[in-house]
Amino acid sequence: MKSPVILENKDWAFEEIIEIWQSDKTIELSKDIVQIIKESRVALENKLSESKSPIYGINTGFGSLCNTVIEPNELDQLQINLVKSHACGTGKTISNQLSKLILLLKIIGLSKANSCIRIDVIQFLVTLYNKKWLPCIPEFGSLGASGDLAPLAHLTLLCIGEGKFVTEENNVISNVKEVFDKNNIQIPMLKAKEGLALLNGTQYSLARLIENCFLAKKILKQSEITSALSIEAFNCNPDFLNEEIHSIRKQIGQIEIAKSLRKILQKSELFAREKNSVQDPYSFRCIPQVLGASYDTIEYVKQIAEREINSVTDNPVMISNNEILSGGNFHAQPLALCSDFLSIAVAEIGNISERRIYQLINGSRGLPEFLTKNPGINSGYMIVQYSAAALVSMNKQSCTPSSVDSIVTSKGQEDHVSMAANAGIKCFDVVERTQTVIGMEWMTACRAWEFRKDNWKLNEELSTYFEKYRLMILFQEDDHIPSNDYKGTIEFLNSIS
Structure with a gap:
């Protein structure tokens, strides 16, 4: 026991x-x-x-x-x-x-x-x-x-x-x-x-925030791994990961994401592979800047949540001299603002992920259109990108802040409220949709790699992830039902993050 x-x-x-x-x-x-x-x-x-x-x-x-x-x-x-x-x-x-x-x-x-x-x-x-x-x-x-x-x-x-x-x-x-x-x-x-x-x-609103922050940290890690495979499949120029580029920006999240990507891609053939482009689209080249901003937001939210975990949010309360006083510690404004901020940060992880899906199916960099050998009779992953676009669009709509709203209650005695619980509920929806988008990108990057693997190799870490995934979700050359693979893909990503 x-x-x-x-x-x-x-x-x-x-x-x-x-x-x-x-x-x-x-x-x-x-x-x-x-x-x-x-x-x-x-x-x-x-x-x-x-x-x-x-x-x-x-x-x-x-x-x-x-x-x-x-x-x-x-x-x-x-x-x-x-x-x-x-x-x-x-x-x-x-x-x-x-x-x-x-x-x-x-x-x-x-x-x-x-x-x-x-x-x-x-x-x-x-x-x-x-x-x-x-x-x-x-x-x-x-x-x-x-x-x-x-x-x-x-x-x-x-x-x-x-x-x-x-x-x-x-x-x-x-x-x-x-x-x-x-x-x-x-x-x-x-x-x-x-x-x-x-x-x-504030325990309900706080629990919502903690759960969302916990999941956001996992999603961020999954996005790092997934975007690394997308970088390989798109044959990006890795100069954008240069350590000094990020150190002179001085943004901690950006520096940490770039460091993590360098680690995931270490000893990759990518650094020696011939390139067709001097610069890559922003959805690849600006991964450290975008995910780094989300990293910083998650760290800030974690800090506020930690304070609230250790707080007294009752009213009235007994203070140190045994006096009982009324205050307003029940007001969840710090949590409301954090849930709204976290929604935006997580939504951006999904936004840039969907853009990479689009780039991978676009028929550029030597990859076939929609990642199928026989376009026309097969649609490949054309509509996977549509579906991802629908999810990120929903996320944008859900990022309208709850914390700017307030409704007067209790005959005007409680005349300003935070809407922290609603912000947390909405944030959870954004988190779930974003995780699905990251899963879609992983599926797309793995499919793109199927057209590369005969000529190129992944490093040990990404190769291990790719091979383990293919034991769970087999490659299907012709059109199939991608949505059947979403759940298994998300479970796989959860297992490695």
Whole structure:
């Protein structure tokens, strides 16, 4: 049995969160964290017993009802009503992996102890995580301010014995009370502040951003490998990879991409092969500049996501002197801007990839038109490029920023929202489409290489990738159904990145 990951009282690196999320390891709260959570709850309860002053969301209503004071004997019901009334999300249920990440992030956020919830509630969430009982959360409903209220309400329903969860075997469980009782799991219910603490946070928008950033990093690596094979097939002049060209530009991403391409292409015949052109089209020659800009964007987004992982995004919060104050840490504007920025960066990876597909099927540099020996009777990869063009066009439409939008809610109390969740949902669509385009380019570059391999050779790295791929996806000289190969191609690229 694998040792659990101990959640310490520390700041977590982006890569650490990815490793925990992608693994099958269980998690466990450290003794220090358990102690500070207990202490913060005691401090809150003491404050409630000693003071009759209104404290937002603890003994008042919510949103525009913030000035409505709630009687002490109704505080627990207030939290339960909050969760039920806010569980109004729509759309398809999010993936199990995304739900798992949200749950992990919520546990980490609450473990900072500024939210003052009972240790029983957090331990209940830890139990769900460890059993892989993942909350069923609808896709839509968050405005990315006041926290991701609707999505997190669906997560929190389990804390009052309602809602749904999905098991490791992918069974959806709706009779949650019965299942919890059968497994001797005590439903914690909710007391003062706890419903608000669970709903008030950016964990849904943050999970979207982290997932998209994680996938974008993989896509960028796949694009490096794929574009290297396209460079070989198109017989490019490799002068554009010269190290000094990039060092004098001083853009870190550009320098890193050029370095990576030189490594992938090291000892290639390309550097000695006779060329028909002094310069190549921008879609080849400017790969380091374009992918480098996306590299820099992904690194920036990772930095913002890492800060948010280690943040308290609840409201109100207890600060170091045990004072409880209202603020706006639930506002997900940093995440909204990052999701929009990341969408543009990933879309550009797809844009330049589609242009290389076009160049490879265009009938230049000694390659046959549409990469078929018998054009006319065969259309070759003519429509693969059409399909890629349709995807990158959709990406362009999806890159209109969500973060410039805002809608007034709650009688004007919540008069500016971030739309971070919508930005994240849209970004995921861009990521998925871009990965398909990269797959199409790999298919096209491999097909182009079929017309080169009798006379030219690839270096060891690219040759290994090409040969492994051909064991999975066989070359077909005559027209066939390219879309049958998309899934296998994407799986192959995922396996090497």
